[in-house]
Every structure is written in structure tokens, then in C-alpha cells.
Amino acid sequence: MTLTAWKALIEETLPRLVPPQAPERLKEAMLYSLMAGGKRFRPLLVMASARALGAHPEPLAEAACALEFIHTYSLIHDDLPAMDDDTLRRGMPTSHVRFGEALAILAGDALNSEAFRILALHPSPCPAQTRLRAVEVLAWAAGGEGMAGGQVLDMDAPGAPATEERLLAIHAGKTARLIQAAVVLGALYAGVDAQSEAAFAELGMKTGLLFQVADDILDETSTAEQMGKSAGKDREQGKLTAPAVWGLDGALRRARAMEGECLSLLEPCGPAGAELRELVGMVCAKLSA
Amino acid sequence: MTLTAWKALIEETLPRLVPPQAPERLKEAMLYSLMAGGKRFRPLLVMASARALGAHPEPLAEAACALEFIHTYSLIHDDLPAMDDDTLRRGMPTSHVRFGEALAILAGDALNSEAFRILALHPSPCPAQTRLRAVEVLAWAAGGEGMAGGQVLDMDAPGAPATEERLLAIHAGKTARLIQAAVVLGALYAGVDAQSEAAFAELGMKTGLLFQVADDILDETSTAEQMGKSAGKDREQGKLTAPAVWGLDGALRRARAMEGECLSLLEPCGPAGAELRELVGMVCAKLSA
Numbered sequence: 001m002t003l004t005a006w007k008a009l010i011e012e013t014l015p016r017l018v019p020p021q022a023p024e025r026l027k028e029a030m031l032y033s034l035m036a037g038g039k040r041f042r043p044l045l046v047m048a049s050a051r052a053l054g055a056h057p058e059p060l061a062e063a064a065c066a067l068e069f070i071h072t073y074s075l076i077h078d079d080l081p082a083m084d085d086d087t088l089r090r091g092m093p094t095s096h097v098r099f100g101e102a103l104a105i106l107a108g109d110a111l112n113s114e115a116f117r118i119l120a121l122h123p124s125p126c127p128a129q130t131r132l133r134a135v136e137v138l139a140w141a142a143g144g145e146g147m148a149g150g151q152v153l154d155m156d157a158p159g160a161p162a163t164e165e166r167l168l169a170i171h172a173g174k175t176a177r178l179i180q181a182a183v184v185l186g187a188l189y190a191g192v193d194a195q196s197e198a199a200f201a202e203l204g205m206k207t208g209l210l211f212q213v214a215d216d217i218l219d220e221t222s223t224a225e226q227m228g229k230s231a232g233k234d235r236e237q238g239k240l241t242a243p244a245v246w247g248l249d250g251a252l253r254r255a256r257a258m259e260g261e262c263l264s265l266l267e268p269c270g271p272a273g274a275e276l277r278e279l280v281g282m283v284c285a286k287l288s289a
Numbered sequence: 290m291t292l293t294a295w296k297a298l299i300e301e302t303l304p305r306l307v308p309p310q311a312p313e314r315l316k317e318a319m320l321y322s323l324m325a326g327g328k329r330f331r332p333l334l335v336m337a338s339a340r341a342l343g344a345h346p347e348p349l350a351e352a353a354c355a356l357e358f359i360h361t362y363s364l365i366h367d368d369l370p371a372m373d374d375d376t377l378r379r380g381m382p383t384s385h386v387r388f389g390e391a392l393a394i395l396a397g398d399a400l401n402s403e404a405f406r407i408l409a410l411h412p413s414p415c416p417a418q419t420r421l422r423a424v425e426v427l428a429w430a431a432g433g434e435g436m437a438g439g440q441v442l443d444m445d446a447p448g449a450p451a452t453e454e455r456l457l458a459i460h461a462g463k464t465a466r467l468i469q470a471a472v473v474l475g476a477l478y479a480g481v482d483a484q485s486e487a488a489f490a491e492l493g494m495k496t497g498l499l500f501q502v503a504d505d506i507l508d509e510t511s512t513a514e515q516m517g518k519s520a521g522k523d524r525e526q527g528k529l530t531a532p533a534v535w536g537l538d539g540a541l542r543r544a545r546a547m548e549g550e551c552l553s554l555l556e557p558c559g560p561a562g563a564e565l566r567e568l569v570g571m572v573c574a575k576l577s578a
Contacts, residue, residue: 022433026441030433070402077398082390101371102444105394109366110437112398113359116405117428120421128417132409135424139406144311144319148399152315155391 003044003275006057010043011035013061014068017118022110029099029107033072036090041279042067042182045207048275049186049200052266060189062122063134066115067182070142073111074178076104078151084233112142126189134185141181150174158238167245168209175215176208183207203265207280210258214283216241217251252287259284292333292564295346299332300324302350303357306407311399318388318396322361325379330568331356331471334496337564338475338489341555349478351411352423355404356471359431362400363467365393367440373522401431415478423474430470439463447527456534457498464504465497472496492554496569499547503572505530506540541576548573 014034018027043064047057079086079094080101087097096104119134140146150173157170183204187197219234220243234241242251262280266273303323307316332353336346368375368383369390376386385393408423429435439462446459472493476486508523509532523530531540551569555562 019429019433019438022438023441023445025445026433026438073398077394080394082385082394096371103441105366105369105371106437106440106444108398109362109401110433112401113405113428113431113435113437114433115428116402116424117432120425120428128421132417132421132424135405135421136409139402139404139409140308142402143406144308144315144399144403146402148395148402149308149311149315151395152312152392155395156312156314 003048003278006044006047006061006275007040009058009061010040010065010068014065017062017065017069017114019114025099025103026107026110029095029103030111032098033076033095033107034068034111036092038068038090039282040068041211041282042071042179044279045179045182045204045276046186046189048279049183049204050190051186052269052273052276053187053190053192053196053200054272055186055190057186059123059125060186063119063185063189064182066118066122066138067178067185069111069115069118070138070147070178073108073115074142074147074151076108076111080104083151083155084237086233115142123189130188130191134188137181137184137188141177145173146177146181147174150177154239157240160240162240162245164245167240167242170240171209171212171242172205175212176205179208179211180204199265203262206258206262206265207283210255210262210280211283213242213251213255213258214287216243217248217255217287220248255284255287292337292567295333295336295350295564296329298347298350299329299354299357303354306351306354306358306403308403314388314392315396315399318384318392319400321387322365322384322396323357323400325381327357327379328571329357330500330571331360331468333568334468334471334493334565335475335478337568338472338493339479340475341558341562341565342476342479342481342485342489343561344475344479346475348412348414349475352408352474352478353471355407355411355427356467356474358400358404358407359427359436359467362397362404363431363436363440365397365400369393372440372444373526375522404431412478419477419480423477426470426473426477430466434462435466435470436463439466443528446529449529451529451534453534456529456531459529460498460501460531461494464501465494468497468500469493488554492551495547495551495554496572499544499551499569500572502531502540502544502547503576505532506537506544506576509537544573544576 015031018030046064046067047060050060051057076095078084079089080096086094095107116135119138150170153170154174180201183200187200246254266277304320307319335353335356336349339349340346365384367373368378369385375383405424408427439459442459443463469490472489476489535543555566
């Protein structure tokens with residue numbers, strides 16, 4: 001199977017994980033944001049990471065979707081008027097524009113909680129100890145020391161000194177920890193030892209940092225049409241970005257170097273690492289498009 | 290140990306569960322709402338339920354606090370301007386009044402995710418299978434078919450027919466499922482079989498419904514000073530409440546009957562059920578205060 005086939009499997013699996021007995025309006029809001037397209041980068045990482053370590057990725061589709069639940073909840077809440085106040089996401093009205101703020105908040109809240117139910121139940125043949133560790137890893141990546149914490153740092157950046165240290169803390173929190181969790185979950189489901197898990201945690205963190213540096217560069221250089229969302233908002237909101245700290249050329253050079261480090265870390269995987277290499281490559285490919 | 294001693298243990302445990310490396314402002318907002326008092330009804334239920342089934346409740350304090358994390362996140366988000374728009378909670382300014390809307394949203398989000406990390410890690414001597422089931426139970430109670438779903442039904446109630454069926458669906462979702470989860474978690478940690486778990490699930494649901502009927506009555510009959518929050522808001526917002534469906538006297542009669550059913554379900558527990566009986570009794574005691 002290729003990444004395209006895995007993506008099709010994810011698209012088909014996502015709606016099945018929305019709890020069927022939830023109120024219709026809530027399901028509609030959850031599905032609206034879940035099924036609004038997107039690259040499915042995080043769930044694909046779970047599958048590609050497991051495959052790189054010799055596991056079959058298809059049975060991991062449900063667990064992989066938990067990452068997309070967390071990612072989607074974060075997008076819905078980030079777009080709220082009190083946060084980034086965005087009206088457009090992937091070329092469509094954002095959740096609160098479409099459903100009102102209250103339902104958008106609750107759809108995000110439900111997706112956040114449901115992600116952990118998915119990981120508790122899937123992949124069902126996996127030992128309970130592995131699934132429990134997956135819950136711990138994802139909850140940490142999403143919580144106060146992870147994504148939610150990174151959002152607070154990001155929000156507080158305007159006015160604070162534009163240091164590399166602060167930039168890396170923001171990038172790690174708001175983006176890289178969740179991407180790292182995706183890569184680590186794949187390794188966990190492949191049943192690796194603690195040493196390989198640590199190596200994949202490093203790969204996941206570097207991939208995540210690369211992802212956000214590329215995102216910062218694109219926000220600076222793209223049009224809204226190319227992005228499918230408002231462009232140039234980071235600068236407008238005084239956010240701390242890679243180009244703000246390193247300059248645009250410096251940020252591009254860093255991105256290339258980070259890509260190289262990720263690919264080096266992947267070398268020991270040989271041909272099984274093909275899909276994971278492809279995903280890392282996709283992050284940088286957007287920059288030269 | 291008495292309920293008072295358990296409560297002290299919960300008060301002491303809660304702040305230790307806030308992730309230490311989270312950004313200071315986020316920790317401050319999480320702690321502000323976590324430590325704002327409250328009866329700690331849900332964590333006490335976990336401990337009392339385990340005790341009723343013969344387990345030692347003290348080692349369950351951390352896991353019990355996960356319920357308070359979920360409850361606290363729900364209060365923060367419920368109070369937001371886009372939701373109930375409350376400025377006062379337990380006699381103090383609500384989170385968004387104190388910290389701004391963005392940080393209030395993120396503090397709630399972090400508490401939601403962190404609750405599942407707590408259940409993945411605690412109680413550490415418990416089998417992984419039990420902790421995994423606890424994650425599943427809490428995630429279901431908090432998610433689309435539980436609390437978040439109940440909030441959507443509650444929000445949509447104005448204008449909809451005031452039927453008993455709809456009232457029970459709202460009460461079950463927004464309140465009772467989380468209280469039920471607390472009682473079920475206690476049973477799980479006590480290591481009971483599926484039959485006893487089902488009996489405690491029934492007890493938990495009845496206790497939760499009783500709790501919300503009592504809350505609806507109090508909202509109608511109390512002053513803001515007595516409540517520590519705005520009173521009479523349900524009627525003002527056109528919400529569907531127990532007095533609206535059954536009348537005030539009818540709602541009081543139902544509450545007494547539900548209390549009786551809960552106490553009957555507890556009879557087989559004998560003296561070990563003392564604390565759980567006391568907690569059920571506290572719900573109704575407020576009504577005659």
C-alpha cells in the first residue's frame with residue numbers, strides 16, 4: 001500500500017469514530033471539521049512509523065485517527081474569535097463561523113476527549129500496556145507541557161524577546177510534540193524496545209520542528225489562496241516565527257538542514273522507511289513549490 | 290478515614306497533578322479553577338464507591354482527581370461568554386474574567402487532556418487492563434455521548450418541547466454520565482466483576498440524575514449569595530429544567546424518590562457503604578437547608 005491508499009483508509013475510518021449516539025448537531029460539527037480535507041499528516045506518520053519498524057500499518061488506522069481528532073480540536077479552538085479569530089480554514093468557513101462559537105467550543109472539547117477513547121479501544125489486538133502507554137504519550141503531547149502549553153507561549157510571544165530559545169519552546173509545544181507523539185505511537189504499536197522508542201522520539205521531534213519552521217516560512221511567503229487560510233497573519237499578530245528569528249533565508253537553510261537530519265535518522269530503517277521518508281520530504285517540498 | 294479526611298487528601302493531590310513544566314500562566318489558570326473550592330463530589334464518589342466494595346480508597350486519590358480535572362474544564366468552558374456567559378463561580382470571578390478568554394479556553398483544554406494522562410498513570414499498582422478501562426469509561430462520559438453532548442442538548446433546549454424524555458437526556462448527558470463514571474471507576478479499582486460494575490453503573494446514573502434535579506431546584510429557589518454563582522439563570526435562558534417539566538413540588542418529590550432508590554441500591558454494601566450513603570444524602574440535604 002502507498003501513502004495514497006493509507007490516506008483513503010484514514011478518510012474512511014475517521015467518520016466511523018464519531019460516537020453514533022451523540023446529538024446530531026454535535027456530530028455534524030465534529031464531522032465538518034474532521035472531514036474538511038487536510039493532508040492527514042499525523043495519522044499517516046503513525047502508520048509510516050510503524051511500517052518503518054516492520055509492523056503492518058493497516059490495523060493501526062483507528063488509533064492513527066486519534067491524532068487527527070486532537071489536531072482537529074486544536075484547529076477549531078485556535079480559530080475562535082478569542083484566539084486567532086480566523087474565518088477561513090482549508091478554503092471553508094471555520095467551525096464557529098459555520099455553527100456558532102458555543103458549538104465550535106463543544107465540538108473541539110468532544111474531539112479532545114474522544115481521542116483518548118479511541119486509543120483505549122484500538123488497536124484491539126495490542127496489549128493493554130501498549131495502549132495505556134499510547135494514552136499517556138498522546139495526553140502529554142496534547143496537554144499543559146505539550147500543545148496547550150505551546151499555544152499559551154505562542155499567544156504570549158508578542159512583546160517578549162525574539163530569542164531562538166523561546167522560538168524552539170513555542171514550536172516544540174504548539175506543533176512538534178503532537179507530531180512526535182504520532183511517530184512514537186507508530187513505534188509503540190510496532191512493539192519496539194525503549195531504545196528504539198527514544199530514537200523515534202528524536203526523529204518525531206525533529207520532524208515536528210521542521211514542520212513548524214516550514215509553516216512559518218509559508219505564512220510569510222504565500223497568498224491566502226495558496227494556503228486555504230489567511231496568510232501573513234503571524235507577522236500581523238506579532239507572533240514569534242522562524243523568519244523573525246533567523247530571517248527568511250536563514251529559516252530556509254535551517255529547514256533544509258533539519259530535513260537532512262531526519263533522513264539520516266531514518267537510514268537504519270532501509271526500504272521499510274520509504275513512506276516515512278516520503279512524509280518528511282513532503283514537508284520541505286511545499287517550500288520549493 | 291472520613292469524607293473530610295478524604296477531601297483534604299484530594300485538595301493536597303490536585304495541585305501535584307498539574308504538569309510542572311507547563312508555562313507559568315497556564316499553570317496559574319489551571320490551578321485557579323482547580324483550587325477554587327467546591328465539594329469535590331466526583332473524586333469523593335470514586336473513593337467512596339471503591340470503599341463500598343471493600344477497597345482502600347486512599348491509593349485512589351490521584352485517579353479520583355482526574356474526575357475533578359474534567360469537571361473543572363467543563364465549568365471553565367461553560368462559563369465562557371459564548372456559552373453561559375457567567376462572571377461569578379463559587380463567589381470568585383470566572384476564569385475568562387480573571388485571565389481572558391483565550392487562556393480560559395486553553396486551561397480547559399489542557400485539563401481535559403491531562404485527565405487521561407492521570408488515569409493512564411494512576412493508580413500505578415492497578416493492572417494496565419483496569420486503567421485502560423478507566424480511560425475508556427471517562428472518555429465516553431466526557432465526550433460526544435456524554436458531557437459534551439449533554440451541553441449541546443442543553444443549549445438547544447430553548448424553543449424545543451419541554452418533555453420528560455428530553456429533560457432526562459439533558460440531565461444524563463450534561464451531569465449524570467460524569468457522576469456515573471466516578472462511581473464506576475471506584476468499582477473498577479475495587480476489582481469487581483461485570484455484574485457489580487453494572488449495578489454500580491445504575492447507582493451512579495441515579496445519583497447523577499438526582500444531583501441535577503437538585504441543582505435545577507436550587508437554581509430556581511436560591512439567591513446568588515447562597516449559590517456562589519448567578520441564580521435563576523436557567524429560567525432566564527429558557528433552559529429545560531426539572532421544575533419546568535414537573536413543577537417545583539413535583540421535582541422535589543422526584544428528588545426524594547431518587548434518593549430512596551440510590552439508598553436501596555446501596556443496602557447490600559452494608560457498613561462499607563457509609564461514605565457513599567453520606568454523599569448521596571448530601572445531594573438532597575441542600576434542598577431542605
